[in-house]
Amino acid sequence: MSEVRVRFAPSPTGFFHIGSARTALFNWLYARHTGGRFILRIEDTDKERNTEEALRVLIDGMRWLGLDWDEGPEVGGDYGPYFQSERQKIYDEYLQRLVGAGRTYEKDGAIWFQLEGERYTEYDDYKKAEIEKVRAAPVVIDDAVRGRVERAEERDFVLVRADGSPVFHFVNVVDDIAMGITHVIRGEDHLSNTSKHVELFRALEVEPPIFAHIPLILKESGPGKMSKRDAGALIDNYEERGFLPAAVRNYIALLGWNPKDDREKLDIDEIIDLFDFPGINKGNARFDERKLSALNAEYLRELNLESFAFLVRPRLHLAGLVAEDVDEDYLQAVLRLCQPKARSLDDLAELCDYFFSDTYTMDAKQGEKLEKKGDPKALLGEILPLLEALDSFDAGSLQSMLEAHAVVKEQKIFAYFPALRYAVSGRAGGPDLLPLLAVLGSDRVLARIQAFIA
């Protein structure tokens, strides 16, 4: 059998949304699974959009998700050009074949495709008009996901607009033929269009590819499929918010596909290995950002400290917390404490700002709570001189010092913890206190306690 050739054929609209990304991913996975080729073809026939910038969004999004293409923009290939705007000659050629076969006619300045079959007119309730229909033989496809699907096309359709530009259905089929596409993996919204496409394949005397129509991603709440405007729909948004591409990729792979066992967190090689049409669901899937976040948090926790620091540094810099030349040892010491607490990269700056700045906010509510339980200033007043006298400011020394003091006061060591934490961080939760103090260092800790007591 010849090599598998699949394609992702987006139109650069300036958005790269999660549904497109999932279609791209499924095509990519199938190519990688079968050892075939993944082709990126740009359907940029709409001249009005800023294709340069829009293309960037698409390409950046693909790269971010790690979906590399074997043929297409920036990499070339033997079946180019890979922009529809540059393939006019090819469309003309194929159009001539249809004209030669007597399957076209002109009407209102446009070129139409003529179906074969008995013609009749009928009132169409949707069009609210009397229109010509054709009793064409039903097209039967053996869809790799949905099985046998039969549908008859009943109206002629436009191939080339009055302004001379070819329409989607036509160029799509021509390009798939010219590029030797063997499998068309696309959203279910194209299932009804497939009868048009198969009619064209037949008229051009080409065996149609194998179709695999994948379920749609429905919006998180409300009716309908996900669109650009829905929350969480855009891929670049996840990049901005500090989601890990591996997590996003893993999550969208699970939207409409699953490995048939109970595993959900899978690395990409496993997904490639397991991915195939029988694992694809028929029913549409509803997007759930909480599940994505949970998966992302899981990936985040598994990162080694160096990688984690690498990802976090620019975000802290952006938040104005660290300089470009931040001390790497200090940064890593902080992150060693904060990484286990992080649920996303996005909230990390908030989580650990007090390590880098003295202008962190004091949580007033927690302050009140603390007051009710005891006198934090008095407690801190007791241990401040001891802290000042400490010659080694590490977790072990802090612990022995506090324990010794607690014994004298007939207290538990933990009696001092909440006040200490609040004074140095302004909040009630966070990393383990003693290591936190050690990393923060005696200068900062003492200054903050003094300020708190004053």
Add this chain to the structure above:
RNA sequence: GUCCCGUUCGUCUAGCCAGGUCUAGGACACCGGGUUUUCAUCCCGGCAACAGGGGUUCGAAUCCCCUACGGGAUGCCA
């Protein structure tokens, strides 16, 4: 309106093709408990579904039909 596709916990899904092992499994979310100085993590437990009706069968989540509901298509958009 017509045509096409679908329907298992709130959500993603396993099971369906090859009917019995399903008192329907896992995950997210939620709720409780444990661990922890705290928060997060982690561990334990709980909640919760075969859309409805008819068949076929000794037996149906699984096969067939109908209905309902959901989604899509019906553009000189892609």
